[in-house]
Amino acid sequence: MTRGRGIRRSAALAVALGLGLSGSLVAGPAGAEEKEGPTVRWGACPEDVAAEAAPVVLECGTVPVPKDYADPGGDRIELMISRLASTNPDKRRGTLMLNPGGPGGSGLSQPAFLANRGIPSEVLDTYDVIGMDTRGIGRSAPVACGFTPEGPYFANIPPYAVDDAAVTARAKVVKEVAEQCARRDKDGVLRHLTTANTARDLDRIRAALGEERTSFLGYSYGTALGAAYASMFPGRSDRIVLDSNIGDTHLDRDGMRRYALGVEQTFPDFARWAAARHDSYGLGRTPAEVRRTYFTLAERLDEKPVDGFDGNVLRQLTFGYLFKEVQYAKLAQQWQALKSGDTEALRAADTDGRAADTPPSLDNQLSVFLAVSCNDIAWPTSLDTYRKGVAEDRARYPMFGAATANIMPCAFWPYPPAEEPVAIDDEGPRNILLVQNLRDVPTPHVGGKLLRQKFADRSRLVSVDDSGHGVYVYGDNPCALNTTTRYLVDGKMPRKDTFCRAG
Numbered sequence: 001m002t003r004g005r006g007i008r009r010s011a012a013l014a015v016a017l018g019l020g021l022s023g024s025l026v027a028g029p030a031g032a033e034e035k036e037g038p039t040v041r042w043g044a045c046p047e048d049v050a051a052e053a054a055p056v057v058l059e060c061g062t063v064p065v066p067k068d069y070a071d072p073g074g075d076r077i078e079l080m081i082s083r084l085a086s087t088n089p090d091k092r093r094g095t096l097m098l099n100p101g102g103p104g105g106s107g108l109s110q111p112a113f114l115a116n117r118g119i120p121s122e123v124l125d126t127y128d129v130i131g132m133d134t135r136g137i138g139r140s141a142p143v144a145c146g147f148t149p150e151g152p153y154f155a156n157i158p159p160y161a162v163d164d165a166a167v168t169a170r171a172k173v174v175k176e177v178a179e180q181c182a183r184r185d186k187d188g189v190l191r192h193l194t195t196a197n198t199a200r201d202l203d204r205i206r207a208a209l210g211e212e213r214t215s216f217l218g219y220s221y222g223t224a225l226g227a228a229y230a231s232m233f234p235g236r237s238d239r240i241v242l243d244s245n246i247g248d249t250h251l252d253r254d255g256m257r258r259y260a261l262g263v264e265q266t267f268p269d270f271a272r273w274a275a276a277r278h279d280s281y282g283l284g285r286t287p288a289e290v291r292r293t294y295f296t297l298a299e300r301l302d303e304k305p306v307d308g309f310d311g312n313v314l315r316q317l318t319f320g321y322l323f324k325e326v327q328y329a330k331l332a333q334q335w336q337a338l339k340s341g342d343t344e345a346l347r348a349a350d351t352d353g354r355a356a357d358t359p360p361s362l363d364n365q366l367s368v369f370l371a372v373s374c375n376d377i378a379w380p381t382s383l384d385t386y387r388k389g390v391a392e393d394r395a396r397y398p399m400f401g402a403a404t405a406n407i408m409p410c411a412f413w414p415y416p417p418a419e420e421p422v423a424i425d426d427e428g429p430r431n432i433l434l435v436q437n438l439r440d441v442p443t444p445h446v447g448g449k450l451l452r453q454k455f456a457d458r459s460r461l462v463s464v465d466d467s468g469h470g471v472y473v474y475g476d477n478p479c480a481l482n483t484t485t486r487y488l489v490d491g492k493m494p495r496k497d498t499f500c501r502a503g
Contacts, residue, residue, distance in 0.1 A: 038064060040208050045082060045108065046139065053112030058082045058131070060108065063208045065135070065201045068192050070418070077141035077189065079201060081132040084111035088125040094238060095211050096127035096488070097202060099134065101220030101244075103195075103251075103372040104365035106138040107131045119473050120481075122489045127215060134225075135201055136193040136368045143190050144360070145181040145367040153177045154362075156369045157259065157319065158406035159312040161390045162302060171383055171407050178412040181370065191415040193371040195250055196422050199228040203236060213238040215488070219470055220244050220443055221251065221372075227424060227432075227451060230458075234428025239488055243435045243472050244443040247450035249422040250376035255447075257389065259319070259404040260397035262444040266322050267291070267399060269439060269467040273328050274335075281332040282339070294318065294399065297338055307343045314338065315400055322441045323469045370409055377421050379410035386411070424454040432459040433487050433494075435480060439467040452497070460494045465502040478503065 044050065045060035060082045067075040086092040098110045111129040123129075133140040147153050152173045161167045181190060202225070206214040215238040218226035223242035228249040230237040246255050271287035284290035294314075302311035314335075321331035337346040380386065386407040393401025432455050436448030445463065452461040464471055464480045471477065472484045479500030486492040 038208055039210065040081065040083075042083060049082065049108045052109040053082075053116075056084065056112035056115050058084055058109070058112055063201075063205050065204045067141070067189060069197055069200050075188075077135060079132060079135060079141075079205065080108060080139040081130055081205060082108045082111060083131075084115060084124065084129040086125055086128050091122075091125040092128070093126045094128070094213065094215060095130050095206070095209055096123070096215045096217055096239075097130045097132070097205070099132075099216075099218040099222030099225050101218070101222045102137070102365065102369060103134075103193075103198075103221045103225075104137060104368035105221075106133050106361075108133055108138065114473050117473050120485050120489075123485060126489050128209075130205070130209070130214075132205070134198045136189060136371060137364065138361075141187070141189050142364050143185070143193065143367050143371060144363045145177070145184055145370070147363045147366045149362065153366065153409075155316060156366055156373075157256075157316065158403055158408060160298075160315045160400070160403040161394075161406045162311075162402070164387050164391075167387045167390055167407055168383065171386075171411070174407055174409040175412045177370075178374075178409040178414060181367065181409070182414040190367070190371050191375065191418075193368060194375045194418070195224055195228045195372060196232070196376075196419060198225055198372075199232050199422065202229050203233050206236060212236070215239040215241075217241045217472070217488075218243065219474070221246060223434075223443075223447075223451070224249050224251065227455075228422040230428065230432055230455075231422055231425035234425055237428070237431060239491060240432045241435065241472065241484055241488065242432065242451065243474075243484075244440055244470055245434055245436055245447040245451045246443050247447035248454070249424065251373050252377050252421075253379055253389075253405075253408075253410075256408070257393060257401070257405050258444055258446065259442050260393055260399070260401035261446070262439075262441040263319060263322065263400040264397050265444055266439045266441050266467055267294075267318075269325070270322055270328055270331065273325070274332050277332065281336045283332060283335055293335065293339065297335065301338065306338060306341055307346050309338060309346070312403070315403060319400055319403075319441060325468060370413075373408075374410035374413035375415060375417060378417055379408060379413070381411050383407065383411075424451075426454065426456040426458055428458055430458050430493060433484065434459055434461045435464070435471045435484055436461065437464045437466045437468060437471055437475065440469050442469060461497045462494065462500060463497070464500040466500075 040061040042059040042061045045058050062078045064076040066072045067077045100107045100110050108131050110131040136143045213236050216226045223245040226242045230240050271290040274283045274290045275287050278285045283293050298311040298314050321327040389405040390402045393405040434448045438445050448461050464477050466477050471480050
């Protein structure tokens with residue numbers, strides 16, 4: 001693997017973080033089949049999940065669900081779920097299902113991750129916290145298109161298109177990617193990976209757990225899943241927290257293009273950080289100088305890569321490392337090595353730090369992201385549409401717009417959407433708390449505002465003057481932490497939208 005190929009994989013992984021169904025599939029009263037359905041038999045989790053969860057001990061089990069909800073009596077797939085059970089029966093309210101985002105993120109160890117990170121004990125008393133590998137992921141009928149870090153498709157964010165010719169060249173790559181995924185869909189699971197079907201799976205899990213309703217905490221893409229569940233099954237949704245919102249029940253091209261907006265809004269935080277440390281990193285004495293360094297480096301690497309690093313790798317790397325301030329020093333170190341052309345320093349800085357993300361898991365993550373994004377909604381098929389969008393966003397969002405507007409395999413996806421995207425239901429209970437940082441790379445603040453508008457009086461928006469991806473427990477804002485905890489534990493929804501100051 002070349003140095004550039006290794007670091008582009010690192011940047012891609014930093015982003016971890018997609019008609020005609022019968023009316024019987026929509027939300028409604030629980031039927032006899034659901035009441036008499038399977039219950040979960042809990043046991044030990046797989047060794048790698050247990051190791052990742054340590055010192056927290058989780059239980060794991062499986063729930064069967066239809067592979068195709070249009071054929072509920074047909075083939076089944078098994079979904080693996082995990083549980084961190086409440087140990088306080090007097091305080092236990094029910095279940096809190098989790099989703100870490102993606103689509104493509106494994107969530108089996110997420111209950112332990114939140115516990116180890118310090119989620120308030122009152123939340124752990126109030127709920128059995130349920131993690132899961134959703135359909136297609138990890139141990140739940142996993143899919144794989146056959147991607148490798150060495151191949152032409154190594155990240156779900158397209159490469160930066162420097163001109164129209166780059167868009168045309170990328171179209172050939174992603175067309176083959178779409179055909180490759182179809183060829184490898186031997187079990188027919190890939191075409192049934194949708195947000196709507198995953199929301200239906202959540203309801204099957206709820207029933208298998210013996211609960212009349214379930215609460216939900218979803219991050220990033222998990223907000224789309226939670227929004228879909230609260231819309232399809234409003235009467236079965238309890239307390240819903242959607243953190244770092246993409247703005248709808250699915251990721252479409254507009255949502256992908258908003259990533260570039262997130263870069264423009266978040267980069268100034270890094271630029272101020274780097275400028276204050278110019279004597280150490282030499283990236284610019286002012287934020288404006290740091291921004292100029294970015295463009296100068298990118299253009300130089302476009303023309304003459306250094307030790308396998310080209311301009312696209314720099315842009316992808318910067319995108320990924322802007323997710324959290326804790327990563328700024330690593331990003332500055334990489335820039336410093338690239339700026340000086342010191343290949344020895346570059347090799348020293350090029351440490352992946354993600355040994356657990358082996359090529360098979362990377363393949364699975366990329367494949368699920370594509371399948372869900374492409375199956376949820378029809379994407380534009382005209383190459384001219386992408387050329388035009390790239391030109392627009394190269395000017396509008398010069399740091400990253402010509403990447404996120406570039407053509408995706410969804411333009412050539414072989415499976416047309418089986419149904420329309422889940423429509424937001426604004427007439428259910430007022431039970432949806434939206435939590436959003438003001439500056440967030442993949443989910444800029446506008447995503448929270450979009451869902452707030454769509455859910456109307458069902459929701460309240462907590463806007464946080466902070467930077468980074470993930471607010472509740474992932475961030476460190478006391479107002480956001482306290483507001484969300486009060487809602488999860490006591491059901492106290494803010495009376496109006498709330499602004500949390502930095503701090």
